[in-house]
Amino acid sequence: MSSLALLPSQKPPETREGAARVPPESLIYDWNQVEAPPRPPQPFGLIDETLRDGIQSPSATNPSLEDKLELIELMQAIGVDAVNLGMPCASPRALADVVAMSRHIQARRLTLTPAVAARTVLSDVEKVIDAVQQGGMPLTLYVFIGASSLRQWAEGWSLDFLASASAHTIGFAVREGLEVAFVTEDTSRSSPEILDRLFRTALGQGARRLVLCDTVGHATPAGARALVRWTRQLIASTGCPGQVEWHGHNDRGLGLDNALAALSAGADRLQACGLGVGERVGNTAMDVLLLNLKLLGWYTHDLSRLADYTRKVSEALRIPIPFNHPLSGEDAFRTGTGVHAAALIKALGRGGGRLADHLYSSVPAQEFGREQRIEVGFMSGLSNVRFWLQSRGLPSDEALCQEVLCWAKERDSLPREEEILQVVETHRRRRQSAG
Numbered sequence: 001m002s003s004l005a006l007l008p009s010q011k012p013p014e015t016r017e018g019a020a021r022v023p024p025e026s027l028i029y030d031w032n033q034v035e036a037p038p039r040p041p042q043p044f045g046l047i048d049e050t051l052r053d054g055i056q057s058p059s060a061t062n063p064s065l066e067d068k069l070e071l072i073e074l075m076q077a078i079g080v081d082a083v084n085l086g087m088p089c090a091s092p093r094a095l096a097d098v099v100a101m102s103r104h105i106q107a108r109r110l111t112l113t114p115a116v117a118a119r120t121v122l123s124d125v126e127k128v129i130d131a132v133q134q135g136g137m138p139l140t141l142y143v144f145i146g147a148s149s150l151r152q153w154a155e156g157w158s159l160d161f162l163a164s165a166s167a168h169t170i171g172f173a174v175r176e177g178l179e180v181a182f183v184t185e186d187t188s189r190s191s192p193e194i195l196d197r198l199f200r201t202a203l204g205q206g207a208r209r210l211v212l213c214d215t216v217g218h219a220t221p222a223g224a225r226a227l228v229r230w231t232r233q234l235i236a237s238t239g240c241p242g243q244v245e246w247h248g249h250n251d252r253g254l255g256l257d258n259a260l261a262a263l264s265a266g267a268d269r270l271q272a273c274g275l276g277v278g279e280r281v282g283n284t285a286m287d288v289l290l291l292n293l294k295l296l297g298w299y300t301h302d303l304s305r306l307a308d309y310t311r312k313v314s315e316a317l318r319i320p321i322p323f324n325h326p327l328s329g330e331d332a333f334r335t336g337t338g339v340h341a342a343a344l345i346k347a348l349g350r351g352g353g354r355l356a357d358h359l360y361s362s363v364p365a366q367e368f369g370r371e372q373r374i375e376v377g378f379m380s381g382l383s384n385v386r387f388w389l390q391s392r393g394l395p396s397d398e399a400l401c402q403e404v405l406c407w408a409k410e411r412d413s414l415p416r417e418e419e420i421l422q423v424v425e426t427h428r429r430r431r432q433s434a435g
């Protein structure tokens with residue numbers, strides 16, 4: 001504790017007239033621009049898979065219908081253009097929820113395109129047709145089959161079986177008036193020979209979207225780019241209209257990088273789930289993807305409700321937001337660190353929130369509905385304490401600041417607000433009785 005006496009006391013921040021008017025961009029050299037990723041070659045879309053793949057996370061709770069409806073509203077608010085409502089064949093409740101969500105989308109005149117998933121199995125597709133009839137609105141069918149040799153081996157399937165099951169089911173769905181997206185599970189580990197056969201079959205039967213699935217999170221950005229480019233060339237060679245969609249998992253922690261690489265290579269749409277929930281370690285996180293798309297300048301929709309969306313995903317699926325999750329994590333914009341806090345406080349004094357927002361974060365908190373917070377803890381300096389006290393309208397004389405800081409340094413974790421207030425109160429009483 002005696003070492004604290006050696007800490008230099010914080011000088012009052014210098015003020016520099018006019019600093020507030022300096023745009024942050026002019027103070028930040030951006031190496032990212034030196035080798036900037038290629039912009040997507042065409043407009044792109046986003047489909048939210050939280051209510052399909054997201055709830056396949058073993059840790060997720062199946063959200064109530066009310067929560068699902070609220071989530072759909074928030075998806076619309078953040079500018080997502082399509083939503084997968086689930087698998088009607090999974091259970092009577094799943095079917096009923098899909099129907100209720102379709103009715104909601106219609107009644108509220110939302111612009112989200114609703115979609116559902118099914119196996120290449122006629123009885124699954126019949127359930128989708130039920131959902132369309134009961135819900136009274138079209139649903140895009142995402143019809144899937146395990147494609148890779150590994151997946152075929154596990155099931156005892158042949159490529160002929162995959163092609164005929166796909167042709168049969170897609171043909172049936174298209175004749176029934178459904179728009180069809182063809183989903184090849186494990187695409188990123190499937191050979192070009194397999195994909196060539198299946199994609200030509202699907203497009204020939206009227207599928208209008210090919211979904212490239214990195215089902216086990218095997219892809220790297222280079223692999224994602226190669227697969228997207230190869231698929232675009234294949235579609236062009238068929239003369240059929242067809243779009244490319246990317247579905248990525250995060251097993252190697254590369255979900256976001258792969259999604260961005262797929263987009264740069266020409267994917268028309270990306271799939272993602274709020275908070276990155278989904279099978280095993282989950283899917284590309286929709287919230288982090290949107291954050292990056294926005295910062296890259298590739299997405300212009302207002303994202304001030306993005307943190308609300310992420311909170312709702314957490315609440316609806318009963319999955320806590322990790323403390324260090326980008327943007328919405330508890331710690332995303334707070335610091336208890338002395339050097340960082342001292343600089344942040346000076347920046348606040350000089351230029352207000354906008355510049356301060358860029359000082360110790362690459363994400364401007366205010367733009368996304370959040371704000372910077374300064375805490376007091378064992379890695380703090382006097383600046384933290386003084387700011388903490390002043391921002392609560394409390395006295396912040398040197399003796400009190402030193403006492404709070406010495407006390408905080410002795411602790412193993414950041415103190416709670418009430419605990420700091422207790423130290424302040426004890427100090428006040430001691431002074432009162434002394435004086």
Ligand SMILES: CC(=O)SCCNC(=O)CCNC(=O)[C@H](O)C(C)(C)COP(=O)(O)OP(=O)(O)OC[C@H]1O[C@@H](n2cnc3c(N)ncnc32)[C@H](O)[C@@H]1OP(=O)(O)O
Pocket residue numbers: 053056087089090091119120121144145146155165183185
């Ligand atoms: C794209 C993805 O993420 S794939 C994950 C899809 N999501 C889910 O599975 C969640 C919801 N699933 C469910 O509710 C159930 O698994 C159901 C209703 C689909 C099927 O339940 P069950 O009939 O009891 O089958 P079960 O789940 O045990 O096994 C899956 C069956 O589907 C078969 N199957 C899987 N995909 C296909 C396909 N595209 N075409 C034909 N059969 C398929 C499997 O071979 C297996 O058949 P089997 O029972 O003869 O071995």
